[in-house]
Amino acid sequence: MNQQDKDTALDTFPKLLQSHVLERPTRDAIREKDLGIWQSWTWVEAAAEIRALACGLAQLGLQRGDKLAIIGDNRPRLYWGMTAAQSLGAIPVPLYQDSVADEMAYVLDNADVKIALVENQEQVDKILEIMERCPQIEHIIYDEPRGLRDYEHDFLHSYEQVQQLGIGYDHDHPDFYDREIAAGNGSDISIMLYTSGTTGNPKGVMLSNDNVIITARNGIERENLTADEEVLAYLPMAWVGDNLFSYAQSFVAGFCVSCPEDASTVHHDLREIGPTYYFAPPAVYENMLTHVMIRMEDAAQIKQKLFHYFMEHARKVGGRILNREPVSLMDSMLYKLGNILVYAPLKDVLGLSRTRLAYTAGEAIGPELFDFYRSLGINIKQLYGQTECMVFVCVQPDGEVYADTVGTPAIDVEIKIDDNGEIMYRSPGVFQSYYKNPESTASTKTEDGWVHTGDAGFFDEHNGHLKIIDRAKDVGKLNDGTLFAPKYIENKLKFFSFVKEAVLFGNGRDHSTAFINIDLNAVGNWAERRGLAYSGYIDLAGLDEVYQLINECVNKVNRDLSADSRLANSQIHRFLILHKELDADDGELTRTAKVRRNFVEERYTTLVDALYSDRSECHVETQVTFEDGRTGSLAADVRICDAQVFAQAAASQEAAA
Amino acid sequence: MNRQNAAETILSVENISLSFGIMKVLDDISFDIKRGEIRSIIGPNGAGKSSMLNVINGFYHPQEGSITFKGETRKQMAPHVAASHGIARTFQNIALFKGMSTLDNIMTGRNLKMKTNLFWQALHLGPARLEELENREAAEQIIDFLDIQAIRKKPVGKLPYGLQKRVELGRALAAEPDLLLLDEPMAGMNSEEKEDMSRFIIDVNSQFGTTIALIEHDMGVVMDLSDRVLVLDYGKQLADGLPDEVRRNQDVIDAYLGVPHEHA
Amino acid sequence: MIYRETGQFKAHYQDDQALFPIDQDRYVIFGVLFVTFALVPYLLNEYWLNAILLPFLIYSLAALGLNILTGYCGQLSLGTGGFMAVGAFSVYKLMVAFPELGFIPLVLLSGLITAAVGTLFGLPSLRIKGFYLAVATLAAQFFLIWLFNKVGWFFNYSASGMINAPPMTIFGVIVTGPEANGVAKYYLVAGIVAVFALAAKNIARGRIGRNWMAIRDMDIAAELIGVRPLVAKLSAFAVSSFYVGMAGALYFAVWLGSAEPTEAFDINQSFLVLFMIIIGGLGSVLGSFLGAAFLVIMPILLKNIMVDGFGTDSALAAHIEIIVVGVLIIGFLIVEPHGLARLWRIAKEKMRLWPFPY
């Protein structure tokens, strides 16, 4: 990427594809584990597949600006479907493959999808079910024929049939394909990704080729990615991250992407491929860590001792070594020994031993979780991003990685915090508009290109990194006028394994207080180890020892908060442990297990009032819904506990947890 | 399904009687199976269902009667000969090769498709290697079909019951049989596993056109899957016909109500 | 711990089905071959080669043979000694009659002769199983030894009934008879064993090996999917006897130099080889080697410790030795009925999964 004109020429994916065909024709472009082995396609082979498919799609009537829906697991053919559509100037619209038919119906209809390229019978069935509601759909193309033999619809085609159609057309019109590609340019819409908004219907984010390609290139430049990276494409194709990491960056940098065999074999496939560049939401990292800990519990005593000893050492110095900070010779030697005995083998069984760069994004990651991977020597970094700008807003720079920040602005990204504390950014990746939704576009994107993130945050005083604290609309103010970010503090609480759920109050009040739900398993185990008897959740939640345990957690959070001048006033003054687990059946949680704060506040007014009184106990009776649908009532005396509040600490305190 | 009207008869069983000593296990049984259909054999425990399958694939030798398979009539046939003529089966009590992996079990199911001699095999070169690779791919198709990729290289002895049943089906499918005998493929499964297995049976039937003879206790499953149903009771033929006919047949109702039976 | 499998992915079936699909295993096996052929002959003296490595390798070959029959195909045999005798007497007669054919072809030929004899004695396996079959193989054992004792033609009517290996050469190097030197014999035997161990491994992982294991694990099911019991069992007898016959030939011609049937090939030989595969591991090529190593080296070690170390009377030492062998066998069966090979495999899996438990 040295000549300016060459750069500008490669402004669409089909053009990038052609450049790889010339530059690295025989290198693998994409790989899929199928029939037990990693079937690979070189750039030349992939280009031929795409060409045939594109011509076939054109034959089926897909034209510039038309939408091609793509539904299924990560499969090479589906990725090729994207490029094929882009070759024709049509717009690929990937959908979440596990959506139910109804959810799909909205997107298919809203996006005016003309042709759907799907993986298998399951997806075909879903579309057939909702076909009537999406009259624009003209054709369905499926990859796997299994079970579809007896389906007799004129509009249903196998992938091979479409390619055959395309090959025939291409043969008769050899210039067609190249002409179509040449007609595309950077300002064309490259892809449309639907964001699953928390409220209302999903919105189609329209991103241009420039948006996607420039952002991808900036990401590659910042992390020095090369054509030699190995990447596993295992996250939903409809997610912007997958589109960036497994598609756009592969096309820009020229590295090979591997698709796992099956959802059940992802972990195994991950180990076989050994990605050098890896990305996952915190949940995946968390599952991995849980898996490690559970497996280690079955290990022999001596091995457990060894493991914990070295993990403890890694916690002490691993992160510093990874950040290239100086450590003592002794520590360094011990870490090397640990690497032989524990870290390297562990990374190997996890499949991360070749991983040069791992991203986590999507939501806040627990500091313990984060430190675990970093202490092993895996360069895991947080990034802050949105669909609206093709992911990158902020990335943690190498050597400056802290658990509670999301780093510094990515290349070409400008960030400002508006008066309400909301983060706003402007970058080359900023989307064009929401599809058929000018109101939302207008309310999200300003005239001069600034985008409202909806998140509240601030730049850390010590290191200049961006800190995300909450959704902007959830951020309130205490009576003294200081910032109150309940979710930020709740997350801090929830990072303790004993705390399952926390609900913070404080908006429009003098100080903040909290409801806590303990984690029955974690606290139960803890209690059993101490020989504490309890008969159930209520019983456990009321134990003195448990209150003490939770009190310590709250105190730690308070101490953390006190380190930050903006949050110091939000320290939790009083808390209680709820007598029941918050439950979606009772309307306290959403079906996706998010707390409905207002509902909870109304439902337990007596408890909230008690928190803001000086009582140390409160009687409460609650209607509950049992699993079989019956309702009943639950009565308990809930104790209220005072937490320790710290004076705002000196600025010298380390921000890192 | 329901193409039996047009189709040829693939197997016909005529007047089969089988006894062990004084015990008469099968008494004058006659029925046929059409190419491409799913044919069920039902009946209370001890009705002689498994014995009937054992007769069909040559494991038991009936004293009387004859069997015509693909136009060839015979009274006796060694099991491996039956296999080479295109009859495969699964077993009531799982009969997998416990010391081998899923893949090897399925590969063993393909042994009739493999021909190279000991010499080439010892060298593992040339034709032997080629044959091994080709059949590996065929075995992988079945693994893919049955969705058992994750257990490909696991020893089958340690797999959960439902998966073992699936591997056994895979082993039988590997032989690319014309007639597949399934001896209680869903015994001991939970409803989810049963649903999966039913789907596989239907898919096998429609995808590969395999004719299937099936013994099953779960009446719901039988009635859903089968094109035709044969009912046996104490070695005698009680009824034979479409699922609905059989369901209404008074003899069948009596037999099922009269005999204490956990599934009836 | 030592394994690093991340990133070792297979893009072709031939890689996935390779003998040693994991890189680290491949390095180890190349290492072993290097040590075997490039280092051992020059680092160890004649005593080591003659008294330890030769019998170890020859017994490994015999154990490999028995393992094919018993471990892979599940047919218990107590006739190994008798089949080794067939190999020995075949090679003797051939060496005397056709010395111009060269030694290695003669060894192979005697293997083939033994295979024929073994197949003959394997015929009853079609009707009988388990211990009943073991008795049938005992019949082979006693009959064959009697035959070689009584029929003068086999030992060329020598007065003592002994057979002596005439000297033969390969590329001008003497490999049999008293003048042969240890290094030459070692190379010959190690070469043959390496080649046929590879062949055994190849057979075991192909169609024939799978059919054997199918017969072993569930003979009825095997037959119902088209494995012909006749072919599978007899081929196991044939291949097994081929290996055992070659081992017998080498045992006599290369190691002992002279032999007398009732001593060299008696029932205890059968048991010894059986113990080797039990201790080593049924159904494992590696196990055959481990078992042979164990039972060849352990008695020598015991004897050295007792007689040379403690000055124990050698007759008493011999008695103690058989007790120790007996105890070890029982102990092994109790602790790990699947033998050293299983222990090895577990250790390997542990290394692969480290730090996770197996």
Added chain:
Amino acid sequence: MNMLDFLFFIEVTLSGLMAGVMYSLVALGFVLIFKASGIFNFAQGVMALFAALTLVGLMEKFGFPIWLAIIGTIAVMIALAWLIERVMLRQLVNQEPIILFMATIGLAYVLEGMGDILWGSDVKVLDLGIPQGAWEWLYDKGVYIEKLEMFAAGTAAIMVAFLAVFFQKTRIGRALRAVADDHQAALSVGISLHTIWVIVWSVAGIVALVAGIMWGSKSGVQFSLSLIALKALPVLILGGFTSVPGAIIGGMIIGVGEKLAEVYVGPFVGGAIENWFAYMLALAFLLFRPQGLFGEKIIERV
């Protein structure tokens, strides 16, 4: 065939029968253990040797009178059974038959080595005052039969009768029969499996002692005694692994068969065919009747 030849034939047959009785005694021990535990006890022959060695040892080294030596040996055999159960069988519960079989081979090695170390490996004369020499009454008729052999036959008969009564009439005996059919059933009789094993191995040990005495009296106590164990295998094949009468009759058939073969066929092929004839006979028999003389035809189910 003239009279002399006929008398010789009778003599050979009778002598074969007598030898057969000995085989039967060893086979009996096998059957007992196999019936009760499904274990193919390869060490039965060595147990006979070990018992005989112990008997001789007690008499020679400690100067025990015969009766005391016999009681002492019985005690040793019972202790041995207990030890075997404790150290070996208990650890191998639920293992495959072949594994148990292997373990008994290991046991055979141990017993052999122990017998040799404790009592010495030289050939010993065992003289219990059992009458020796030809039986005059028959000798007068021109047939030579050893008194010892007649005595042995008598003892064997008594032994079998005793065992029959034991199995049919006693509670333990019935439990032992039950355990052969069904392990659960045995437990319901109220005797633990471990106890049953100890008992059955003890009984087998006593049977081994009887066999050891007989063989020892005839040809001295020596290592070759343990080889008769191998000879008992074809007997088992003929008789079936689980049949007591089968063991007796099988023994007779083998005994007579191999004597006749040795005398009438042996000279033509170089002699000493005794070594393998029994196996060949059993093998030929197996091919036609795989389940043995008294076994039932097995219907295989799938």
